[in-house]
Amino acid sequence: MIENKIDFIATIVVNNANPNGDPLAGNMPRTDSKGYGEMSDVSIKRKIRNRMQDFGHEIFVKSRDRVDDDFYSLEERYLEHFKGNKNDLEVEKGVLEKWLDVRAFGQVITYEKKSIGIRGPVSIGIAKSLDPVEITSMQITRSTNGMKPKNEKSRSSDTMGTKHVVEFGTYVIHGAVNCFYAERTGFNEEDLNVLKEAIQTLFINDASSARPEGSMEVKDIYWFKHSSKIGNVSSAKIKGLLEWDRENDMKEQYEDYNLRLNEEKLKEYEALGLKVEQLEGI
Template sequence: MMATLGNKIDFAVIFTVRNANPNGDPLNGNRPRTDYEGYGEISDVCLKRKIRDRLQDAGESIFVQSDEKKTDGMTSLKNRAESEEFGLGKEAFNAKKTTPEATAKSACAKWLDVRAFGQLFAFKSEAKDGVSIPIRGPVSIQSAFSIRPVSITSTQITKSVSGEGDGTKKSSDTMGMKHRVDSATYVAYGAMSPQLAERTGFSDEDAEKIRAALLKLFEGDASSARPEGSMAVEWLIWWKHSSKSGQYSSAKVHQTLRDYILRDHLEQGRPIDKSALNDVLKQALPGLEPIIESGF
């Protein structure tokens, strides 16, 4: 059995958005998400979806697959969990072929996203209350926010649809709106817990796979709302602590980067420089060496 994650890890991803809708809000006409102060927001669910897609592109086994990336023919998460290959569900529990503990262990061993982010499996059984198996993952990631309030441009568009019959009769066009963030820099923060990794079997090798996926977060993610090249990871900052509990809290580690962005990047108008950022972070957190990688 592979050893689980040995050291606490904190990380941050700095990425740019230019003329794209990074995460539309379905409750607001699919406009880019913003908070009440006008700062752009990308939900943690959206970021995890992209991480899962990049891991799946790399050949990893993923439980929560997007519709356009399904590789096993399963039509739902329920079908995937109850598939013959995995052998879960009502029949297995009623026949007492498995236990919740064994099921959680099998799920974590099979799917990387389950042992990274966790998952809730709920199955019916002969008992009235059924079977619910919560798995808490060691990898957490926060919603990303822009470092300045964003400017959103909305454009009215016409959408053509196919006519009926032999095609000689043209159907009427419909009106719609398309929204985009003109230009913004976003930051997302995350962490990996060795204590929770022990429960799911999440390893140092798995952490490196997540790290590689973060650097390629938007590759192969193009759409009409996010044209190729409109979103790009600029920097990935990776803090690997010297112990399971870590030398510093995640809040303190993340705050050092926030302070640098506010002081040197925003107020002084300076670009994010790798050497200067490395010096600032090392000075603020003695004994914790950051690894700063470019996404380009």
């Protein structure tokens, strides 16, 4: 079992890509009311689940294009393994033993008139860019018809579209692992190492027309290990450790931010038992 609370901070660089489109805004990159870029926690967990699956682990919530068991709904996947089991405790235990993403993020089981809520130990917040992002939109056309037009020489109505990208941005992910919830779900040190590697390799096998290969990269990961289950300092104080140069408004590359941890505060927290490991994305 995990005996030490974990916090982590990961930085992500975006170059001419759409890190997370908003379906209610024509799939434009998500931004807040002040123009800062956002990636939803759901999109980040999706990428982590995909990496878990790439590593050979069984996961419950699979993307439709990554289904490898012929079950295209969660209900079908659940019923294949637990149909007719009347005991909620046995179902919960079986689900946690079988699927890594449930041990990590939790799940609500509502099949066969059940209502089992599992709270996962891994929490991840919405990723935000350090500066407001510039979004470029371009019109795109196809050189062929997707559907047969009424006039053979004309184009069908599906040949026009719009593509949106963030020209450049640096996003920050904050997350934590709660020891008490990990004890309940069985999330252990081996699972924790899988999570760490998944974050390091977040964009491997994630390329698409919106995110071409090399357009998104994990740069730095700060991995904080507390000396107790409850933690030496709060997760909010851990978030406050990250600093960067705010004066330069014309940042064109990651190095222009001069990202680092506040050394004075870090020494204070290390004196309380906090340990930090800095990793690079792979």
